[in-house]
Amino acid sequence: MKRRIFRQILTVTLLLVMPVSTGIAASNSPFVIVVSRDGFRDNISPRFGEAAFSMQTTTWPDGHSIQLVVLPSSDPIQYVFTQNVLHLAPYQAETRWLRFVYSGQALKPIVVQNFTQMADTVARIPGAVGYLPVNAPLPAPLQVLP
Amino acid sequence: MKRVQCMAHTLLAILFLWTSPLRAEETTALLGSHPYQWYGFVTQGAFYARNNNYFGQSNGKVSFDFRELGLGGNFNLTPRQRLAGLLLSRDAGETDNASIRVDHLLLDSQWATLNGWQLSSQLGRIKIPLGLLNETRDVAATRPSILLPQSLYFDNARRFLINAEGIKARAHLLTNESDTSVSVAVLVANGINNPETESYFLGIDHPGHLTAKPGAQIRLVHTRRATGTTLMAEYGINSAHYLPAASDYLSAGRSDLSVYWLSLRQDWFPFEIRTEVLRINAHRRGFGPVIPDSTNYAFGWYGEANYTWRRTEAFLRYDVSYVDLDDKSGTALAKATNRPAYDFFARDWTTGVRYHVTSSVSVSMEYHYVDGTGWLPIADNKDPSERKRYWHLLATQLAVSF
Numbered sequence: 001m002k003r004r005i006f007r008q009i010l011t012v013t014l015l016l017v018m019p020v021s022t023g024i025a026a027s028n029s030p031f032v033i034v035v036s037r038d039g040f041r042d043n044i045s046p047r048f049g050e051a052a053f054s055m056q057t058t059t060w061p062d063g064h065s066i067q068l069v070v071l072p073s074s075d076p077i078q079y080v081f082t083q084n085v086l087h088l089a090p091y092q093a094e095t096r097w098l099r100f101v102y103s104g105q106a107l108k109p110i111v112v113q114n115f116t117q118m119a120d121t122v123a124r125i126p127g128a129v130g131y132l133p134v135n136a137p138l139p140a141p142l143q144v145l146p
Numbered sequence: 147m148k149r150v151q152c153m154a155h156t157l158l159a160i161l162f163l164w165t166s167p168l169r170a171e172e173t174t175a176l177l178g179s180h181p182y183q184w185y186g187f188v189t190q191g192a193f194y195a196r197n198n199n200y201f202g203q204s205n206g207k208v209s210f211d212f213r214e215l216g217l218g219g220n221f222n223l224t225p226r227q228r229l230a231g232l233l234l235s236r237d238a239g240e241t242d243n244a245s246i247r248v249d250h251l252l253l254d255s256q257w258a259t260l261n262g263w264q265l266s267s268q269l270g271r272i273k274i275p276l277g278l279l280n281e282t283r284d285v286a287a288t289r290p291s292i293l294l295p296q297s298l299y300f301d302n303a304r305r306f307l308i309n310a311e312g313i314k315a316r317a318h319l320l321t322n323e324s325d326t327s328v329s330v331a332v333l334v335a336n337g338i339n340n341p342e343t344e345s346y347f348l349g350i351d352h353p354g355h356l357t358a359k360p361g362a363q364i365r366l367v368h369t370r371r372a373t374g375t376t377l378m379a380e381y382g383i384n385s386a387h388y389l390p391a392a393s394d395y396l397s398a399g400r401s402d403l404s405v406y407w408l409s410l411r412q413d414w415f416p417f418e419i420r421t422e423v424l425r426i427n428a429h430r431r432g433f434g435p436v437i438p439d440s441t442n443y444a445f446g447w448y449g450e451a452n453y454t455w456r457r458t459e460a461f462l463r464y465d466v467s468y469v470d471l472d473d474k475s476g477t478a479l480a481k482a483t484n485r486p487a488y489d490f491f492a493r494d495w496t497t498g499v500r501y502h503v504t505s506s507v508s509v510s511m512e513y514h515y516v517d518g519t520g521w522l523p524i525a526d527n528k529d530p531s532e533r534k535r536y537w538h539l540l541a542t543q544l545a546v547s548f
């Protein structure tokens with residue numbers, strides 16, 4: 001009986017770890033991830049922005065806390081963003097963010113209502129990271145993450 | 147004491163209602179160049195059960211005796227050091243009394259980067275990092291369901307599992323392909339000297355009391371980007387010593403736990419599959435003839451599939467637990483303790499749905515069909531003869547957060 005339980009668990013585990021593509025590549029994303037021009041983008045990996053938005057990393061390489069700036073989960077644009085960049089629905093992403101926040105491991109994302117507020121907030125808060133449409137004009141204080 | 151708790155609870159509720167109309171942007175501000183922010187939540191549940199009680203007198207009637215209230219904050223002391231804390235109040239039938247407690251209060255420090263590994267630490271009262279969900283088990287917005295799978299996240303010893311004083315050190319490596327972290331924690335559990343934890347360790351609440359010795363934990367988490375797979379493995383050791391009362395039938399014994407935990411999460415948008423396995427080797431020594439020296443192997447496992455469509459989430463879960471893996475039917479334990487055999491296992495089928503009314507308001511509903519009373523709250527079902535083997539639970543919950 002004990003063997004049967006472990007065999008069942010092993011089967012489920014093997015089925016789950018079989019490699020499956022999770023969706024659209026980030027390079028096809030209709031968004032760019034932006035930060036303030038304050039030096040936080042030095043020495044970061046090409047997928048740092050994605051890792052920041054999934055809270056797999058919660059600090060910049062120099063140790064500063066990352067502050068996410070996002071649109072509301074109910075906003076259709078946020079749906080497109082989380083699906084493209086994180087391969088998650090907005091509420092799934094929010095649930096995972098809150099697991100880090102409510103255990104003291106990360107700052108709570110700031111929710112803004114539109115891209116104008118997004119750009120202003122990212123420019124104003126040290127360590128903030130947000131996103132803008134790929135073709136939108138980039139306000140002067142902001143830089144695009146690689 | 148109860149009156150003070152009640153007043154403090156009311157104060158926390160008023161503070162919540164005062165701050166809840168604020169948007170997240172307004173709850174984050176700058177002090178100098180350092181951001182600080184606060185946040186919180188309030189929930190209200192309604193439970194209806196058949197055959198047993200769960201969180202209040204819910205057998206055959208609706209119990210509203212489940213509510214949670216939390217108020218937390220973050221303050222960046224320096225660019226690399228952050229203070230984080232959460233006040234929590236939880237009312238859950240006879241198992242929790244709504245008293246306000248410090249859920250966590252810690253100093254999070256970022257140290258250096260060594261060969262690509264980012265080193266950090268947390269010091270203070272920290273959340274015990276068990277599995278994928280334990281650290282925020284009392285925050286409704288982070289739970290996939292109203293009740294977490296009880297085979298692993300059992301409420302019968304929740305005070306022992308919630309938080310502890312100590313230090314956690316973490317190394318984290320981010321590459322283009324994957325994300326890996328290793329953490330080591332040395333912790334002293336603070337929720338040990340209470341009837342529910344003592345019942346978990348020793349069967350019932352005895353005249354003496356338990357004290358915790360420092361425990362240790364190591365944890366490895368690895369996420370593969372290409373497949374959306376997260377694997378977590380964990381090992382921990384914990385020890386509780388019994389101090390007999392002046393006239394006691396027990397000797398000064400000890401209970402040692404070795405904890406093995408494996409978790410797997412697979413993202414297949416719009417699905418999320420999760421499975422976790424827990425095994426606890428529990429050794430009891432030196433309590434005298436009333437509790438003979440013994441070792442048992444507690445075991446829990448669950449598998450869950452979640453589906454998300456726009457504002458709606460749905461899930462299906464199977465959850466099974468045994469007090470002793472060598473006695474899955476509970477027959478031997480029943481003979482030794484004079485309790486029903488179904489007190490020593492539980493198999494739970496659960497399905498549920500959550501709808502996000504707005505970004506900060508959600509409504510959840512779930513149905514449980516359970517065989518066994520292995521994790522049924524004893525405090526809500528004190529008379530063993532009235533506990534039924536097969537039981538049903540319909541739970542609903544409204545959650546508001548800011």
